[in-house]
Amino acid sequence: MSLPPPRPLAEAQERLLAQVEALAAETVAAERAIGRRLAAPLLAARTQPAADLSAMDGYAMRADDVTGPWKVVGESAAGHPFDRELGTGEAIRISTGAMMPPGNGVMLLQENAAREGDTVSLNGEGEPTARHIRRAGFDFRHGDEVLAAGVRIGPAQLALTLAAGHAELSVHALPSLAVLDSGDELASDPAACASHQVPASNGAMLAAMAAPHTSSIRRLGPVPDRLEAILAALDKAADTDVIVTSGGASVGDHDLVRPALEQWGAEIDFWRVAIRPGKPLLVARRGRQWVIGLPGNPVSSYVTAFLFLLPLLRALGGARDPLPRRLAMRLGSAVPPAGDRTEFVRARLDGDSLVPVVEQDSSALAALARAEALIERPANAPAAEVGALVAAYWLENGASA
Structure with missing residues (x-):
């Protein structure tokens, strides 16, 4: 058999990802969107903060009245604002996160204030300033794009989503995956492994790598090196978005994944990539279903999954930049x-x-x-x-x- 020349890495990755279409979008509760990717840009439905807020504890007064002393005429606490403009010679007690009083105000830090009864004055350590005021909209304003399409929702993105006024998100579905490891030498029970066997570890490793990027994972194997056994396993995975195989992708007498895929009706898109470890990588398609055939050596399987399987799963899930970051x-x-x-x-x-x-x-x-x-x-x-x-x-x- 004449073997195809191995493809350069960048060419192989580009060829794979150029053919991928993200899975359909659906609307879910924001807290159920963790691990999913936005199907459209997220625009803020509110302004954050909605008003000027104090970033420290202290006293607030007018910006044109900064020498004092001042009479303390009220308080602004987080969630409980002071609702009128201050007059000359007036101040209010203000807490971190509380709204500044209406009008153009400044604040005096608590450690720079001396207070006796209802009178507060400068203690000589500092003066009123606007430096510790969080201005309305400094984080984002209504209509701003706060998250781009393709962004993966994690804890920080979830918090931003809720702060921007959204209880639901339009996100892409996550792909389903079947993991098929094959080889007569594989022992399913690592505690009962004969000397001519090795524990079947690749399937578990690949499933663990893929878990954050999938909706479900079906484990198939270890499957013996028999064409009919591999075909039966492929049939069990016929309804998944992606199948990843480990082992049997090379050119030996017992490497049967490629002929099994061809008999099963999959079309080999490319085979062999010019990388070490992992040259005998295989990419195939059966309709909208993807098959990634990885080498059986565990490091080769890990590296090729990192470079090809995970980017494919990310792209199906809506990622705009699915390749690992260099x-x-x-x-x-x-x-x-x-x-x-x-x-x-x-x-x-x-x-x-x-x-x-x-x-x-x-x-x-x-x-x-x-x-x-x-x-x-x-x-x-x-x-x-x-x-x-x-x-x-x-x-x-x-x-x-």
Whole structure:
């Protein structure tokens, strides 16, 4: 069989994502939108703050009456405003978050005030100022775009949504996923694993990676290296938005995922990407359903899921920028020249620099678990010395927790 040349990474990612259409939008309660992405820009339905507020405890007075002393004629507390303009020589007690009195006012910090009975005066430590007033609309105004389409709703975005006057949001549906790991060597029970077997860990790993970006995950496997078994597993996943397979995507006698997909009616979009680890990546479609075929080596499976599966899930969920964010970081130790494929080097954080972990084999799970980032080394890149800037991707791997 003549193998297709592996595609460059950027070309493969661009080809995949150019074909993705976000799933349909629906309106849900704002507090149920966590993890979902906005289907349209969110415009503020109110102004925040709606009035001038004090940012500190103290006393408020007119802006043209700053020498004192002043007679304290009332109070403004959060939720309980003082409702008239102040006259010359008048002040009110004001609390953090409380409305300033009507008119052009300033405030005297509590620590700069001396009070005796109903009279307050300067104590010589500071004067009335507008510096500690939060002006109406300083955060946002009615009609402002506060969140762009495609933004993922997290705790801060939820708080902003509610503050902007919205109890509901229009968000994209999250994709459903089936995870299928295959291989005769896989033992489903890690506590009962014979010497010729390995525990089936890839399916759990991929499900955990995908969980924040999916509505549901169906685990299928481990499936033996038999065409009919793989076809039966694919049938069980026929109603999901995405299928991800692990193992069986290469060219060996027992690598049956590609022929199974073709027999099942899927069309192979591309196969093999010029990266290390993870070259035998496969992307296929069956109608609107996507299939991502990942290598069986666990590090290869992890890296290709990071670079292809997660961006696909994000794009289906409405993300405008679904690829992982590339960071510029400095090396804490030298790295050798890269080979003829883009390489992803597992690394840990040492101070503010990245140091590659010692073991880079694609089966080394202990090294992967210690890694906090992937260093991207372009094909044929020269050696890089300590302190050199490199492109890197941060991993939410739990290693630094």
